[in-house]
Amino acid sequence: MTKITAHDLAKKQKEISVAEFFERNKHILGFGNATRALITSIKEGVDNALDSCEEVNVLPDIYVEVKNHEDGECKIIIEDNGPGIVKKQIPHIFGRLLYGSRFHAIRQSRGQQGIGISAVVLYGQLTTGKHAKVISKVEEDRPAVILELVIDTNRNRAEVLNRNTVHWDKPSGTRIEISIIADYKRGKRFVYDYLQSTSIVNPHAQITYKDAEGTVHFFERTTETLPRKAVEIKPHPYGVELGTLIKMAKHTKARKLSSFLKTEFSSMGDRTTKTACEKAGLDRNINPKEMSREDFLALHKAFKKVKIMAPSNDCLSPIGETLIRRSLKHETEEISPEFIITASRPSSVYSGNPFQIEVGLVYGGNLPKDRSVKIMRFANRVPLLYQQGGCIITSAISSIDWRRYGMDQPSGKGIPTGPAIFLTHISSTQIPFTSESKEAIADIPEIENEIKLAFRECARKVQKHIHKKVRRKKTREKFDLITKILPEIAKKSAHMLDKPVPSLDAVITKIMDVVWIEDVITYEKVDRVIQTTLIEPVEEKQQGVITKSKIMVVNYKRTPQKFNLYALIPEDAVIGAVEPKPSKITSNYIKWGLGTIQPANKIDVNFELAGLGQGDFDENDLYIENINPTYVIGADKWEGD
């Protein structure tokens, strides 16, 4: 055998184009098999469509169509009413991997990698040999452009094969048509599921889906309010890596360390900057370009020693507890679960990236009791359908000892068994996906911890809920007994003695010895006028819902009672009529200083909420103050704002 040397090997060493890399590793991008390829292609298209509409504050109106040809070839069409894409950028956005506008911005968005849609184009040409077609219109009074392109994988650049203008009856927007090899028969159920889930967590979007059989499905817009727009922020000192710090200093325009810190980082004011420099033993006026590695190391260490405000969470756009409830309700419509619980954590930070965890838990009803709980995962409002086993959400849930909360879990580890659905949403400026296919979240300890905290909070609420229910049920049994049997006895006795039936209020009160609080929620359909924020604003009449809450407070104690009552209000609700007059209204609650209630007397407390869907608010969360909470059934002790 001839000896092989380093020189021989050197001849084989060469650059790998990023497009070539993903062509070979298409499963990394979510195209591992023909079913998944279908979902991934639609997902990337819809993600982009939603992002681009939101970027220009337009309510998304998305059209999705799948045509199923013979030989497993599908044509995917996705159209939006976003701003369109300028002609020069089309070949880059669709014909080049690692190109985009959202990668360099620290702000929550669906697409962040600059890979997704060009990967679909790549997969399409790889499997069908066909070009992708893009139509884009950027200005109302000019025609749309139509382009056909393929990706030259050796160079990772688009090759435009056809360029033309075309009339398009739309003020602006983008339409893509890509042919791919896909398994429509197996995949169609998932496409529907994906679009439905997407619609639920993006209620401001309208999605029209025409399936390959020609059936059109509407996923209607249920709110005209765009989600809070995520604001772009600067990196936070806590999360910045030493190497990134050095790189930033190399490229900064600032001539002084202090201005470098204040202009290039978030949460760095005069005082924190001063303290950080002092702790690092650095002159604030030093030119950052002249700092040594040791200087940067000292600064990097000093960051950890200074208390720096968490980054603003303006850059995040969480789903909100109401929407999570609604999503879970929708998911469980035919199941009539016992209760739905949600928990929302304050925003937190990993490696300088703000993130926030929201979770929801559905329990009971017709859900199967002997199977693993169903796990639903969302990231930046995008449902995650695959790779559940490799996701930190799953491991976080598995690491909790659910037996303590009354669920089955062999050996106290793993996904618990029981009639429940666990939903998790993570929003972040940078979702740490385990791969470019964006299906599972990597095991970042900070994220795992927040998910666990959120679910523990849920689990405690579940326990409290059950406890409250049990207590109320017991008291009600007692109450029913008293109010049915006592009057019977009294009537019989009075009749036997030929005396008038006595008033039993005092007796009942004496036996019950509680303040009883009970609520009823009703919904009233109303017409409301809304103004869409579409390009041409129009006023529209829509059917809305007013949620009416009636709370009955009865004093079954032997002494007069006077206390404060609090009712929690969902964040998205608008408070309407309130009766009696409250002593305080905040965005989170209504507070009443109830007047003295005499024994056996009652007070009705009513309020109305707008801005919610039917069933979004179906039970009051009530708290009391200035009264011994053990006297009260139906409300808990107020623990302060």
Place this chain on the structure above:
Amino acid sequence: MTKITAHDLAKKQKEISVAEFFERNKHILGFGNATRALITSIKEGVDNALDSCEEVNVLPDIYVEVKNHEDGECKIIIEDNGPGIVKKQIPHIFGRLLYGSRFHAIRQSRGQQGIGISAVVLYGQLTTGKHAKVISKVEEDRPAVILELVIDTNRNRAEVLNRNTVHWDKPSGTRIEISIIADYKRGKRFVYDYLQSTSIVNPHAQITYKDAEGTVHFFERTTETLPRKAVEIKPHPYGVELGTLIKMAKHTKARKLSSFLKTEFSSMGDRTTKTACEKAGLDRNINPKEMSREDFLALHKAFKKVKIMAPSNDCLSPIGETLIRRSLKHETEEISPEFIITASRPSSVYSGNPFQIEVGLVYGGNLPKDRSVKIMRFANRVPLLYQQGGCIITSAISSIDWRRYGMDQPSGKGIPTGPAIFLTHISSTQIPFTSESKEAIADIPEIENEIKLAFRECARKVQKHIHKKVRRKKTREKFDLITKILPEIAKKSAHMLDKPVPSLDAVITKIMDVVWIEDVITYEKVDRVIQTTLIEPVEEKQQGVITKSKIMVVNYKRTPQKFNLYALIPEDAVIGAVEPKPSKITSNYIKWGLGTIQPANKIDVNFELAGLGQGDFDENDLYIENINPTYVIGADKWEGD
């Protein structure tokens, strides 16, 4: 709010450098947290070292060192005795992502992506701001070069900061030193585990590991034979995507379709080429550059209709059943399991990439009975430590109904519970990892299917094994009873009657009525002379082991018996002395045509095996022919070659 247009958005759109992308997404490369970063760094270094030695047919001699500095900084040193790297290539290999020699070759190797080691350099500079140091020597009589470099992430190119020559007392090799932030305390156990597992499946490698406490661990070389070198092959027509076919035709030097097919694909001979062209309705003499998309489509479809030989598996280098047994034995040394079973599938193909599955199963002993079975995963001789939940190996195992094979598995799905270890090795020219961190395998249906087939085969062997054991045990009890009690009775009776003790052979035979086959394995240490294939070949004496198998065949039937006996031989074994003379020896078995055995007589069959370690072969797998298998205890029916 001012209206944002497509033109505004266009300003933000820009290219993302691949280095920038991975800097931001370092968890995708396996650097998600400080523990994992340590393992990943060492793994990438060792993978490269092994690959480069094997590439030039040198027995690897790898040195690994970890120095743990304060503040969580570790210095990783990895040194090999491979061919070194020519000076010009060093900056590319270590300072550029997506650069390498193995990506474009269809052949089994550890590194395939051209990302691994430069990712470690990137992570190092990102977290410590320090340069990577590379020493390389390519020729014995010239000095080594030493380079310090960083990666300019905006350009994805190395920046060389220091270049020098240095004396290095080694014929050739590469040494890298990279400082990274890592959690040594938590990670050190995994480093040891990883190196140990690596050593087990790479018995031709010697690994010296100096840990941060200064302790030196030797993982000794246990074989001087390099694994079969994987040969580079051409793509197979079955797996090639339409787009790739078109691209290949665009770049081919062939002027005729027939020569294009014969020179650029594997398994395409004259006849298959002719048939494929006919089925596609294409002229064999057409110039491939002049073919239309429809022509390619027809050809692509024709491929599926023609019977084309599977690609040669020369490009694969499986571990082999012996090594898998040894690996499992090593893993279970202190557990003394009941048995170890292995199964090896023939090579198969997914998307044109040949792959092969080997599995092993350990059962019983002190393994915990109430926990999930332990799953060990290997890909191209590299242990996979993370992302078990997201790996197709795990889902394939989980999808088998293990209850049918006597294991616990709630609801017949999921990882079974029981005292077992399941090992899987996949070798392939292209391992479809779910991400660049190479920790889990994507869900490719063909691969899942092969894993399931392999484990089902194992499970059946387990059942057979148990059945054989039970049958032998029952017969032995009967035998013990007869051979102990009958002679006692005979002796007593003879004594009472004052007659000589009669021969009981005929009686025992009558009662037993079986052919009894039993084996004993012993090992004998011997000195052997081996010749290393190191750069300077030397002859060395080493302690070897001869495995001696003694098989006893006793005829307890009432009639003379004459039949054939087969003993299976592990693929790596070298057959030595065999007694009596066999009628056939192949690489898989020895066959004896046993002479007539009279009732109550026995025959001893002996053979010796070299080339195995002690304990590699600890039980015979015996088969019989030309005799009713129900007569025989200790061997099964021979089912043919």
